[in-house]
Amino acid sequence: MATELVREAILGRRRSLLWWSVGLVALVVLTVAFFPSVRDSTALNSYAEDLPEAMRGLFTGGETDLVSGPGYLNSQLFALMAPLLVVIFAIGYGASAVAGEEEKGMLELVLAQPVSRAKLVWARFAALAALVAGISIALLVAVAVSSAVVDIEVGLDKLVAATGGVALLGLLYGSVAIAAGSVWPGRGRAIAVASAVAVAAWMLDGLGQAVDWLDPWRPLSPVYQVISSNPLREGVPWDGWLILTAASLALIAIAALGLGRRDVEQ
């Protein structure tokens, strides 16, 4: 029965997963295709160095070496665009998983069957994990293949480390959306809460690179935990992965409690 809940949730999003993956792959291919034309230019590096530190922190992951392969991939894909797309996809699903289904009347039908609310929430989380894994694998494959084509030298283990960080951000913010939609009704509110958290965390980490008094708070940002350590060069930030996984599970535990305690809206 739990597998049926997960299966149905994934099936319901398969088109969405496909199109988001296509979009993300297109972005990757286009971005990487430009690399050969910037590889031999130092202008891009001086441009990055001239950027105010805060801007560099927000939009290029603090990267200044934009013309090396990993530096290019990190600044152009993994620091902002890839997480952005994966997170939007994840929040979209997370908000619809409970609150959106509730607005469509599906929650009432499913909960008229012998399904506990906690089981429902955990099944939606499992589906979120599968969907995020799906789009992340598309990202990984697209980056690996296109990088090989243009001779960017980056190890597969490092690509996995960077992609894994993106996936965990998606899992976390998707879980925020599931939790918000479970504790309070309303798909719009779930999207708003999760987006606000994601943007705040991104700003905290980016601005923290430039603003001294913010710097000590950067570890609070999930972006700091899994992206800012530059996994394309440094490999998997295990602490960060553990923290984000644990935080996601904790959010879903809260979601199960929250949905368990409240009335289902009609």
Place this chain on the structure above:
Amino acid sequence: MSGPADAPAILTSGLSKSYGVERGIEDVDLRVERGEVFGFLGPNGAGKTTTIRLLLDLIRPSAGSATVCGFDSRESIEVRARTGYLPGELKLPDRPTAGHLLGHLDRLRGGRSKAAIDALAERLGLELDRRIGDLSKGNKEKIGVVAAFAHDPELLILDEPTSGLDPLRQQDVQDLIRERAAAGRSVFLSSHALDQVEHVARRVGIVNEGRLVAVEEIAALKARALRHVTIMFAGEPPADELQRLPGARRIVRKDDSVRIEFEGEMDGLVKELARHRVKTLSSEEPELDEIFRAFYGRDDGD
């Protein structure tokens, strides 16, 4: 197979749900026996849906408790394993086909009702391979009916099951209800209209403004209800005599016709009419609010 078999199908005690000043229910004590078809009547917004959703643990009581098939409503897995529920305001997703959605709901119960779903869909004329978004309101309602009936539950909880269905399909649903009742299942059937329940239910509960105001056998209810009788006479209507009849409430005369609001047994009226020449005679079934009025023995003065 089931829980406490001798427990009533539904038993509520002081069941209350407040939504601030909005509709809710207050202190509802209800008992529905096993194997009974029970009508739950009240105007829209009286609290029927609230009561039903409390039974299924979709919403939680602010006071009181309910047991369904012997299980506390908060043991909702047990309750919902034994019940089939048709929501009053059925909302369905557009994208999947009817068959896909019904298959999904069935698999959440272990997937044992595939044949029953096909048979019910065939009987109700529901096309399972159509996208739900392309179906008419009546056909969507059939999906809800199939979902509620397919697993042959011990207790059917049907919230306005015939709303949105054409009269022919209403008949189908009433037949289904009768069949399940004959097989010993219990049915809790809400409606705002007496004629939707009177042919299947023996007893009804009446809710008004969140309170259960009466539980009666339908026969007793109708006997006490007001009826509108319109008589056209061939000549001067005997208005004064009619007014004096026991049971006659209000008489409106127009030319040769008389319209009487009549309560209770009609024997006196018929005997009085027999002394005159009557051209036409018609009697309208009482509306629910008129039954209410008869119940409280008061008139809203309209």
